[in-house]
Amino acid sequence: MARSSTAPKNSSGSGRGGSSKGSAAKPAPAPKKHIGDPERPAAPVRMWHGLARATGGLFRAFGQETLDKSDRRDGFPFFLVLLAIAGAVVEWFFINNPVAENISAYTFGGVIGRTALVFPVVLVLLAGWLFRHPSSVYNNGRVGIGTALLTLSVAAICHIAVVRPEPASGRPAPAEGMPALSGSGGVFGWMIGEPLAKLLSPIGAYVVLALLIALSLLIITKTPPNRIGKRLGDLYRWMFEAEPREPRVAAGDAEADLAETKVLDEKPARVRRSRKKKTDEDVLFDGADELPWWRRNATGREEDVEVPADTVHLGQLLGLQDDPGYDQAVIADDAPAPTETAPVPLPFADDPAPRAPEPKVTAAEQVTQVLDDPALSRIREEAAAGDFGIDLMGDDELGPDDEFGEISGFGTDGPGSRGPQPPEAPYVLPSPAQLAAGPPAVVSSEANDRMVAQIEQVFVEFKVNAKVTGFSRGPTVTQYEVELGPGVKVEKITQLSNNISYAVASNDVRILAPIPGKSAIGIEIPNVDRETVALGDVLRSAAAQKSTHPLTIGVGKDVSGGFVVANLAKMPHLLVAGSTGSGKSSFVNSMITSLLMRAKPSEVRMVLVDPKRVELTAYAGVPHLITPIITNPKKAAEALQWVVKEMDMRYDDLASFGFRHIDDFNKAVVAGELQLPAGSERVLKPYPYLLVVVDELADLMMVAPRDVEDSIVRITQLARASGIHLVLATQRPSVDVVTGLIKANVPSRMAFAVTSVTDSRVILDGPGADKLIGQGDALFSPMGSSKPFRLQGAWVTEAEIDAVVKHVTGQARPEYRADVAEALEAPKKEIDEDIGDDLEVLLAATELIVSSQFGSTSMLQRKLRVGFAKAGRLMDLLESREIVGPSEGSKARDVLVAPEQLPAVLAKLKGEEPPAAPAAAAAPAPSANDADDRYGVDPIEAQFDGLPTVNGDDEDGEDAWKLTGRD
Numbered sequence: 001m002a003r004s005s006t007a008p009k010n011s012s013g014s015g016r017g018g019s020s021k022g023s024a025a026k027p028a029p030a031p032k033k034h035i036g037d038p039e040r041p042a043a044p045v046r047m048w049h050g051l052a053r054a055t056g057g058l059f060r061a062f063g064q065e066t067l068d069k070s071d072r073r074d075g076f077p078f079f080l081v082l083l084a085i086a087g088a089v090v091e092w093f094f095i096n097n098p099v100a101e102n103i104s105a106y107t108f109g110g111v112i113g114r115t116a117l118v119f120p121v122v123l124v125l126l127a128g129w130l131f132r133h134p135s136s137v138y139n140n141g142r143v144g145i146g147t148a149l150l151t152l153s154v155a156a157i158c159h160i161a162v163v164r165p166e167p168a169s170g171r172p173a174p175a176e177g178m179p180a181l182s183g184s185g186g187v188f189g190w191m192i193g194e195p196l197a198k199l200l201s202p203i204g205a206y207v208v209l210a211l212l213i214a215l216s217l218l219i220i221t222k223t224p225p226n227r228i229g230k231r232l233g234d235l236y237r238w239m240f241e242a243e244p245r246e247p248r249v250a251a252g253d254a255e256a257d258l259a260e261t262k263v264l265d266e267k268p269a270r271v272r273r274s275r276k277k278k279t280d281e282d283v284l285f286d287g288a289d290e291l292p293w294w295r296r297n298a299t300g301r302e303e304d305v306e307v308p309a310d311t312v313h314l315g316q317l318l319g320l321q322d323d324p325g326y327d328q329a330v331i332a333d334d335a336p337a338p339t340e341t342a343p344v345p346l347p348f349a350d351d352p353a354p355r356a357p358e359p360k361v362t363a364a365e366q367v368t369q370v371l372d373d374p375a376l377s378r379i380r381e382e383a384a385a386g387d388f389g390i391d392l393m394g395d396d397e398l399g400p401d402d403e404f405g406e407i408s409g410f411g412t413d414g415p416g417s418r419g420p421q422p423p424e425a426p427y428v429l430p431s432p433a434q435l436a437a438g439p440p441a442v443v444s445s446e447a448n449d450r451m452v453a454q455i456e457q458v459f460v461e462f463k464v465n466a467k468v469t470g471f472s473r474g475p476t477v478t479q480y481e482v483e484l485g486p487g488v489k490v491e492k493i494t495q496l497s498n499n500i501s502y503a504v505a506s507n508d509v510r511i512l513a514p515i516p517g518k519s520a521i522g523i524e525i526p527n528v529d530r531e532t533v534a535l536g537d538v539l540r541s542a543a544a545q546k547s548t549h550p551l552t553i554g555v556g557k558d559v560s561g562g563f564v565v566a567n568l569a570k571m572p573h574l575l576v577a578g579s580t581g582s583g584k585s586s587f588v589n590s591m592i593t594s595l596l597m598r599a600k601p602s603e604v605r606m607v608l609v610d611p612k613r614v615e616l617t618a619y620a621g622v623p624h625l626i627t628p629i630i631t632n633p634k635k636a637a638e639a640l641q642w643v644v645k646e647m648d649m650r651y652d653d654l655a656s657f658g659f660r661h662i663d664d665f666n667k668a669v670v671a672g673e674l675q676l677p678a679g680s681e682r683v684l685k686p687y688p689y690l691l692v693v694v695d696e697l698a699d700l701m702m703v704a705p706r707d708v709e710d711s712i713v714r715i716t717q718l719a720r721a722s723g724i725h726l727v728l729a730t731q732r733p734s735v736d737v738v739t740g741l742i743k744a745n746v747p748s749r750m751a752f753a754v755t756s757v758t759d760s761r762v763i764l765d766g767p768g769a770d771k772l773i774g775q776g777d778a779l780f781s782p783m784g785s786s787k788p789f790r791l792q793g794a795w796v797t798e799a800e801i802d803a804v805v806k807h808v809t810g811q812a813r814p815e816y817r818a819d820v821a822e823a824l825e826a827p828k829k830e831i832d833e834d835i836g837d838d839l840e841v842l843l844a845a846t847e848l849i850v851s852s853q854f855g856s857t858s859m860l861q862r863k864l865r866v867g868f869a870k871a872g873r874l875m876d877l878l879e880s881r882e883i884v885g886p887s888e889g890s891k892a893r894d895v896l897v898a899p900e901q902l903p904a905v906l907a908k909l910k911g912e913e914p915p916a917a918p919a920a921a922a923a924p925a926p927s928a929n930d931a932d933d934r935y936g937v938d939p940i941e942a943q944f945d946g947l948p949t950v951n952g953d954d955e956d957g958e959d960a961w962k963l964t965g966r967d
């Protein structure tokens with residue numbers, strides 16, 4: 001693939017407009033732009049937004065601004081501010097005004113009584129929080145519930161405690177009217193306070209309400225009861241700038257810390273140890289004690305500024321159940337796409353140096369060992385004595401440091417792991433700013449209006465009562481929505497396909513009848529002013545930010561301009577197919593780049609298979625690899641077999657520890673819940689996801705179709721639970737490459753342009769891909785989707801890939817798994833030329849004949865389901881290797897090898913060293929003739945003497961096997 005380092009030529013981004021948002025999960029309902037609709041919202045709405053934004057800006061001016069513009073949700077908090085102002089006016093400024101008192105009695109005061117006096121302050125504080133943390137749904141819910149509980153508890157106290165002026169006496173009741181209730185606890189105060197006071201007496205009610213108030217404060221401040229002392233201490237130290245306590249922490253405290261921060265570490269004991277013994281590494285953690293808790297993030301240090309496309313570390317991820325990326329293959333883009341053309345300013349420095357300020361460090365990252373310069377030089381010296389490298393293609397690009405690849409990350413100290421252990425340092429993901437922004441999305445252009453007129457003209461000419469009601473413009477195509485008049489058949493439009501093509505002067509008109517989920521027909525016409533979708537924009541989109549799953553990738557933009565991101569773990573396996581030049585490799589590139597941008601090597605590891613040798617070389621040496629990029633198709637087939645083994649090993653682990661999914665296993669490892677058998681020296685670590693990318697499946701299927709198919713089928717059937725996912729790309733989507741078995745087991749498909757409708761059927765089980773226009777135009781059918789939806793793949797330039805690769809390789813080196821290398825580097829087999837591709841079936845034939853001691857061609861035909869010619873050829877091969885004797889007409893051939901010699905014979909056929917077998921193994925088995933010699937004339941044979949023999953090699957001939965009646 002010739003990839004340019006700039007955006008492709010034919011893409012242009014003319015005009016300016018906000019990117020429209022759309023649902024990426026399903027093609028419908030796409031936002032449509034009605035003809036004649038005003039482009040901007042109505043004036044009052046705009047005014048509301050403007051005021052809300054200004055007020056939000058005011059609140060955010062206190063402190064560092066960390067929110068991306070597209071993340072702001074100022075409407076609701078602004079409403080709270082307005083409410084607070086109204087409350088202040090009524091409750092404070094006209095405090096003794098009878099009108100204000102009346103208003104209060106039926107509004108704030110009526111609801112929460114005297115509490116209304118402080119309510120404006122509470123509202124402003126709540127609004128301030130929401131202005132600054134709009135997307136922290138979980139925390140916002142907690143703060144909201146805490147505030148409500150606090151307000152209601154105080155109202156209930158007011159209801160019980162407020163002594164009313166004479167002549168009223170006792171607690172007010174609703175029968176006395178709202179003004180009476182508003183003078184004490186309001187309706188809510190009465191509802192909560194009255195039953196409590198009656199049930200427990202006023203004193204009992206005060207105690208319960210005081211406890212509720214305390215509880216609400218704990219909820220608001222996210223303080224577990226066992227940490228109240230520590231939190232008060234923090235508060236005191238922060239307010240009075242007192243010296244921090246000695247970093248001595250009680251064991252219980254350390255455990256609580258661990259539980260709270262969910263740091264992915266091996267054992268709590270390790271934390272205790274590390275707290276007592278101050279090492280360099282601990283300095284990172286000690287600083288956290290000086291920070292008050294409200295400024296700490298989950299890793300115990302200064303709150304991270306929000307990074308759009310950053311991933312949360314594995315430990316956090318595993319605990320996150322409400323992340324959409326965990327449940328869906330495609331994550332809907334329900335927030336407006338950022339419209340800025342400039343890259344989003346990000347906190348991580350562009351500098352690829354690993355020591356960026358305030359990086360998130362977790363024990364998960366400690367699993368990722370990173371080489372800093374002094375460490376590198378030390379290990380270089382150590383490595384000079386040993387050999388860590390694997391001589392496969394792709395190593396050439398790695399440069400002189402490659403032999404020092406050491407990143408631990410697999411869940412076990414497997415057979416291939418561990419060379420020198422370099423010092424640990426935080427792994428910092430590449431800055432999203434490294435990826436350039438694309439041209440601003442165009443919402444509509446003159447060309448679109450022209451198309452609408454041309455389509456409608458066709459309807460007029462052919463007297464079809466239909467109207468174009470709107471269109472949604474994507475980067476490559478625009479979907480025009482057509483509504484039919486009453487009694488007009490859908491077929492009327494589909495029949496006009498060629499006429500519409502003619503009218504709009506485009507070969508690639510695609511008609512969707514109907515648009516899924518809509519009572520409208522879609523006519524997709526390529527844009528003459530096509531746009532490029534930059535991967536950077538996709539990864540910075542709200543949809544990408546919403547998913548923290550490390551296998552979430554930026555895919556592109558759909559036909560309505562909505563960003564599409566997808567979680568590979570949910571696919572769980574993906575077939576990517578398209579003819580040459582259609583944009584397949586560009587997709588694979590943007591997929592791998594997305595992973596490098598969002599996932600740490602401790603979270604995702606990769607096996608890259610690139611038989612074309614040019615597509616994936618840019619990724620040589622990235623620390624996510626567990627083996628150098630595999631370019632030899634034969635080795636790739638073996639690598640797949642290794643993946644099967646890895647999968648089986650993971651399954652064994654899951655079974656022995658009683659888990660059903662690798663995520664659960666990892667969670668338990670992180671929580672330190674797993675007990676190893678006594679005496680085991682194994683160190684349990686979370687298993688990273690393993691992604692296997694094959695860039696040309698056809699090349700693999702050519703060398704070892706059965707092996708490759710077997711491995712793929714086994715992986716695809718089982719690997720999902722073990723965190724192993726396959727991405728198979730091919731430019732030959734024919735049935736011999738994408739076999740029925742592979743298709744049945746790879747449920748997600750990405751079809752790029754193909755030349756024939758047959759190819760489209762192989763990929764998508766239907767037409768459509770043949771109408772695509774190439775260069776990243778694709779139909780995406782994630783698992784579970786009823787119909788594929790169209791999108792424009794994301795584009796990443798070579799320069800961007802290089803920058804990302806430079807960043808990741810600058811921080812860490814790959815730790816190649818020695819067991820993969822062993823699998824790939826198994827001694828070369830010398831298979832005889834005349835056997836060729838028939839080795840597998842020959843082995844099966846040998847096994848069959850030797851174990852049954854019955855040299856029958858018919859048996860081979862039936863048992864191996866081969867034709868007569870093939871069975872005959874196999875017999876010839878077996879005869880030439882002295883496994884069976886010569887043909888004896890209709891009789892079964894003599895078997896010259898005893899069953900106990902079978903392993904040696906099989907090894908010889910495979911071109912391997914025969915196993916150290918019993919000495920007798922080498923000697924051929926006594927032949928039937930020998931037997932005759934020893935035991936005299938066979939009486940059964942003797943009865944046939946003198947009878948004519950029938951040639952058993954005759955196609956229609958029967959041999960003794962058939963006569964046995966077995967099959």
Ligand SMILES: Nc1ncnc2c1ncn2[C@@H]1O[C@H](COP(=O)(O)OP(=O)(O)OP(=O)(O)O)[C@@H](O)[C@H]1O
Nearest residue numbers: 001008580581582583584585586775776793794795
């Ligand atoms: N997402 C995209 N956006 C814009 N242009 C693209 C996109 N994808 C591909 N192209 C254009 O199409 C050309 C061919 O793409 P690519 O090399 O990915 O195709 P391919 O299907 O992998 O072909 P081959 O199998 O021959 O390698 C690219 O050089 C680029 O100009």
